[in-house]
Amino acid sequence: MQYLKLNIPKVVRVILGQRSLFLTSNKLANNSNLTDEPVKYSTSKAKTWDSINSFTSKTTRTQPTSQPFIVALSTFIFLAYFILIREENALDKKVSRPLEESVPDIKEMTLKHQILQYEQMGLNTRELREALRKEIELKKKANK
Numbered sequence: 835m836q837y838l839k840l841n842i843p844k845v846v847r848v849i850l851g852q853r854s855l856f857l858t859s860n861k862l863a864n865n866s867n868l869t870d871e872p873v874k875y876s877t878s879k880a881k882t883w884d885s886i887n888s889f890t891s892k893t894t895r896t897q898p899t900s901q902p903f904i905v906a907l908s909t910f911i912f913l914a915y916f917i918l919i920r921e922e923n924a925l926d927k928k929v930s931r932p933l934e935e936s937v938p939d940i941k942e943m944t945l946k947h948q949i950l951q952y953e954q955m956g957l958n959t960r961e962l963r964e965a966l967r968k969e970i971e972l973k974k975k976a977n978k
Contacts, residue, residue: 942969 875881933940945966952959 942966942973945969 873880945962949959949962949966952962
């Protein structure tokens with residue numbers, strides 16, 4: 835089989851998100867390199883090729899060698915401050931309050947919702963109704 839010798843540059847376009855990367859090569863197709871025999875993978879450059887090289891250039895992948903240490907140290911310092919050194923403030927106290935203080939009728943609303951769910955599933959709601967009745971009585975006593 836005979837191959838033509840072409841003088842056309844090879845252009846490969848790889849699209850990554852909204853970025854386009856154009857790679858050009860002016861290598862000519864050489865008749866001596868082209869054969870009908872299969873290429874042995876273990877001796878070809880494909881064996882050592884990293885697939886990330888197809889999508890990015892080496893300059894976009896490089897990072898300083900000190901970067902992992904700096905990130906780890908910064909994270910450790912932040913956590914040490916936040917967990918050990920920082921004093922409790924008003925926001926912490928507000929967040930750690932019981933839910934009943936923030937939403938006064940939460941227990942009553944929860945019991946009503948549970949009763950509806952139990953009725954839909956055909957379960958016994960006697961205990962829930964009793965708890966709801968007690969909650970309403972406590973609320974009336976607190977309002978007096």
